[in-house]
Amino acid sequence: MNDKISLSIPTKSEYVSVARLTSSVIANNMGFDIEEIEDIKVAVGEACNNAVLHTHDVDHTFDLSFFAENEKLIIEVKDSGKGFALDSYREPDLENPKEHGLGIFIMKSLMDDLKIDSEVGKGTFIRMTKYLNR
Numbered sequence: 001m002n003d004k005i006s007l008s009i010p011t012k013s014e015y016v017s018v019a020r021l022t023s024s025v026i027a028n029n030m031g032f033d034i035e036e037i038e039d040i041k042v043a044v045g046e047a048c049n050n051a052v053l054h055t056h057d058v059d060h061t062f063d064l065s066f067f068a069e070n071e072k073l074i075i076e077v078k079d080s081g082k083g084f085a086l087d088s089y090r091e092p093d094l095e096n097p098k099e100h101g102l103g104i105f106i107m108k109s110l111m112d113d114l115k116i117d118s119e120v121g122k123g124t125f126i127r128m129t130k131y132l133n134r
Contacts, residue, residue, distance in 0.1 A: 005066040011055040011079070016048045023075065026066050028054070030073055031132060039110040040073065040130055047077040047126045048101040054081035054124065072112075072131045080123040082096050096123070 005026060019107045023044040027037045042066075051062035062079040108114045113129035 001068055001070060003068040005068070007064045008061045008130050009016050009064055011052045011060045011062055011081075012051070016045055016052060019048045022064075023066065026068055027073055027130070030068055032073070033061045034128070036130065038098050040075070041128075043107045043110045043128055044075060044077075046106050047075070047128065050103050050124070050126075051077055051079035051081065052079075054083070071133065072129055075128045075130075077126045078123065083120045083122050122129045 005022070007019070007022065009019060019042045023040050024037055027040045032040065048062070048064065055062060060080060062077060062081075065076040065078075067074040067076075104116065106115075107126070107128060111128040112131050112134060113127075115127040116124065118124040
């Protein structure tokens with residue numbers, strides 16, 4: 001199986017559930033168990049929430065792609081938002097959590113691989129991978 005599913009989603013928070021639901025259906029069809037599906041949904045939600053939060057123009061969209069391959073699911077989220085300097089990212093202090101800043105930590109914790117490319121003023125690209133039967 002090598003399927004690609006792509007969506008262009010408005011940068012409005014009410015559409016993040018579409019991304020989460022789509023990820024759930026794809027992961028279920030691939031054979032992921034319920035716990036893995038929940039992890040994938042949460043990670044997708046975090047990535048999409050970041051795209052919505054950091055793309056302030058409501059007339060914009062962000063791109064979401066799923067690559068269902070033999071033993072892995074690759075999910076890509078690309079936005080044209082404000083971006084950020086990756087070298088300034090710090091792991092959160094879990095003893096003193098803040099209201100924001102946990103998204104990358106959550107995605108990294110729930111997925112098997114996480115790659116982020118971001119540049120101030122040029123948007124952000126996130127690639128998350130979850131392996132089947134790992």
